[in-house]
Amino acid sequence: MNRAEKAGLQLQAVAVLRMLKQTRTYDELAAVTGLPAGDLNRYVNGHVLPGTDRAREVVDGVGREALASELRARVTVDEEGYVDNSSVVFDQSFLDLVAPVAVETLEFDRPDVVLTAATDGITLGAAMASHFDARIAYAKKSKETAVEEFIESRHRLASGIELTYYLPATAIDEGETVLVVDDLIRSGETQELLLDIAEQAGAEVTGVFTLIAVGREGLDRARAFTEAPVGALTTFEE
Structure with missing residues (x-):
């Protein structure tokens, strides 16, 4: 050190x-x-x-x-299982404390890029990127009009709804290292799409981190797609 x-x-x-x-x-x-x-x-x-x-x-x-x-x-969880973590994701000073603690306990290697999903993942992504002195990139559910080339990842949910995320192709360069973060993981579908985007970009994943895991399904799903460390700050049982 x-x-x-x-x-x-x-x-x-x-x-x-x-x-x-x-x-x-x-x-x-x-x-x-x-x-x-x-x-x-x-x-x-x-x-x-x-x-x-x-x-x-x-x-x-x-x-x-x-x-x-x-x-x-x-955090509050209603009777239908919906999680309200707005008091956390809007508190940048709290998230700034989370980043180094997560890094120390889960032993993530320093990434070139922190990749997250818009919009709730952005504040955590910013804290992690600042800690690592890395760039931040966030995938969106819609294309930005001024961008010509995108990395696109889509998945059809059990309900029949198709979930698609787009990332500008220039956001991640081939051979770079990427840390995937999000505020919450439940099914792991969003994290699967982010990991797919990283793979399409030719990047190496250094880890997957979330503030809250609801149950184990999402964490297990992410682990099936990467050998890098996968973890959450805390877990709520479903």
Whole structure:
């Protein structure tokens, strides 16, 4: 780990601790993290940065658990199983915390491009792209009028409806690496189409990540299409 990566990890740990501190006393934060309250006070107030090992412990362990808990608290599911995650996908500061935690715990390699689906996946995609210093590309259900060439992927759903996504052909170059992200995965159909787009572009997939998995079907479907890591921040049972 070089100096810049070390500093990034330390600052991420501080950001996670500050988020946790918003609803906890230092003693409560100490109980959650297993770290001394006095040290936590110094980290949160910017007097000192945690060491590399301690920072990784916060990001890998406390960070993911805390973010998943916060995510579940913000999401509502109605009696028909529809998920409302608007309070999450519209909170860029929260998503900025998710990106490095996901990377550390799921061990995604750095991609050249983060690929997502418009529109709810864009804010998460932007956070992931910013973390990796990568480009973002998003597939849409309609063609942009000024674009001449597209990569097109379509799938007929069980209901008979045909789902189609289009990506400008110049968005991904052959041989580039791609991380597929989305805000939610249920059936895995959207992720299958995004993975197909990456394959058509001649790209290598480094992983598939989603904030929320509803059941296991979507994750299993994505794993059937790629050998790269596939994961979610949290899972809701159907």
